[in-house]
Amino acid sequence: MxxxxxxxxxxxxxxxxxxxxxQQLASTLVDQVFEExxxxxxxxxxxxxxxxxxxxxxxxxxxLGRNPNTQVEAVIKPRRVVxxxxxxxxxxxxxxxxxxx
Amino acid sequence: xNRSDLVKRIQKAYPDLHxxxxxxxxxxxxxxxxxxxxxxxxxxxxGFGSFSVRLRPAHTGRxxxxxxxxxxxxxSVPYFRAGKELRKRVDTEE
Numbered sequence: 139m140x141x142x143x144x145x146x147x148x149x150x151x152x153x154x155x156x157x158x159x160x161q162q163l164a165s166t167l168v169d170q171v172f173e174e175x176x177x178x179x180x181x182x183x184x185x186x187x188x189x190x191x192x193x194x195x196x197x198x199x200x201x202l203g204r205n206p207n208t209q210v211e212a213v214i215k216p217r218r219v220v221x222x223x224x225x226x227x228x229x230x231x232x233x234x235x236x237x238x239x
Numbered sequence: 240x241n242r243s244d245l246v247k248r249i250q251k252a253y254p255d256l257h258x259x260x261x262x263x264x265x266x267x268x269x270x271x272x273x274x275x276x277x278x279x280x281x282x283x284x285x286g287f288g289s290f291s292v293r294l295r296p297a298h299t300g301r302x303x304x305x306x307x308x309x310x311x312x313x314x315s316v317p318y319f320r321a322g323k324e325l326r327k328r329v330d331t332e333e
Binding site for chain 2: 156189
């Protein structure tokens with residue numbers, strides 16, 4: 139297990155090592171996984187990954203905001219945003235983590 | 240979409256992969272993220288978003304049934320923040 143922030147490159151290396159595909163293909167596959175999820179979300183679909191969590195969409199209504207610099211009030215248009223609900227399994231894993239500080 | 244739909248889509252995009260491999264790719268991706276978070280590390284995927292662990296401080300809560308005050312201990316929770324590109328893509332539809 140490697141330490142430090144996990145990135146696309148880290149995932150590609152795991153796939154390359156565990157599956158024996160080329161490094162080039164490993165990195166394309168990683169991109170493809172995130173691309174498929176992003177595409178579904180952009181399409182308005184919820185994405186559920188068992189034992190991990192689900193990516194859901196929230197609709198935010200129109201509201202009045204204020205430009206913090208100019209203080210001018212402006213309408214903030216309705217938006218759609220992604221949020222993530224972690225599975226109980228993931229919550230538990232995260233909580234058994236030894237806290238290093 | 241769930242995990243097996245995701246596997247099917249990867250297979251479709253890469254027909255020369257065996258079915259088993261697409262499944263393992265998806266498994267590795269989520270396992271590795273889980274392991275990183277369990278270690279207390281972050282996982283950052285440019286354009287998509289980042290996963291991190293946030294500390295929810297201890298607080299006094301209430302039992303919703305009895306109204307009795309309960310001390311809720313400090314807790315770590317997984318957190319995901321969508322990346323710039325994903326936020327934009329999700330918002331522009333409709």
